[in-house]
Amino acid sequence: MSPHTTTEAEHLADVAARLDRLDLGEPFRWEVTVNHRRRTRVGIKIEPGAGNTVHVDLPPGISPDDAAELVRRERTWITRTVTHMRTQTPISPPIRRGISGETFDWLGRPHPLRPTNIGSSFPATFRGGSFLVPPDPPKPASAIIAAYRRDGLTWTIKRAKPWTRLLGLQHSPPSYAVADLGKCCWGIYENTHRISP
Known part of the structure; x- marks a missing residue:
């Protein structure tokens, strides 16, 4: 019987499950992706008006435990930033009418x-x-x-x-x-x- 190799989707689901188990004070919705341009660092992004959604970009090959530990270290920043971003609205480009003086x-x-x-x-x-x-x-x-x-x-x-x-x-x-x-x-x-x- 051949050993099971983990697909990228399974790996991302495993990382998201580990992140869900972190005690960060409140529940977050994790959007986890692998960014093949990243070499060693985990990227964390929180956008205005996105509620409790936290985007996590992982470098290829990082273990779920290492990813969870790196996110756990940023828990204070994540919680503070999500709280701040809840009050922000997404930035929309201004509507241009093409009138003189605009x-x-x-x-x-x-x-x-x-x-x-x-x-x-x-x-x-x-x-x-x-x-x-x-x-x-x-x-x-x-x-x-x-x-x-x-x-x-x-x-x-x-x-x-x-x-x-x-x-x-x-x-x-x-x-x-x-x-x-x-x-x-x-x-x-x-x-x-x-x-x-």
Whole structure:
């Protein structure tokens, strides 16, 4: 008879069961995942408006007992943060109407929207402390997203050039892309000369 190998789902269920048995003062709902990018650390995340839900990211191969012990060590922070987050509401992006004077943030500063005739090659752009857009763009949201992406790419390339030299990548420089905020996360530079989420 062959020995039973534990699947990832069984392992996660075992970790969640061990976490449920911890005496943390109140019951929590554990969402446990394995994050294959993590090497040694357990990540704990608590979001506003999520009630008693605690997200736990585990590195591959950690035992349920070790995971439970690491979470138990953070019990004071978990309890305090969950209590605080119960009073918070999830952050929603502001609703934009595209009217003159409405502000858009660019590099940490607000820029008022200014409808102006700026030409067809640049449908919208941040310039001179204002966010310039055509008077009646057919798709205002697309024009705004395109401006953020284009100007963000220009800014990124300019700021990355010194780092390319410092990291010794001038012979095979990385390529850059700026995406919409549809999926918001930090990127990781990989040896394949690209940044991946």
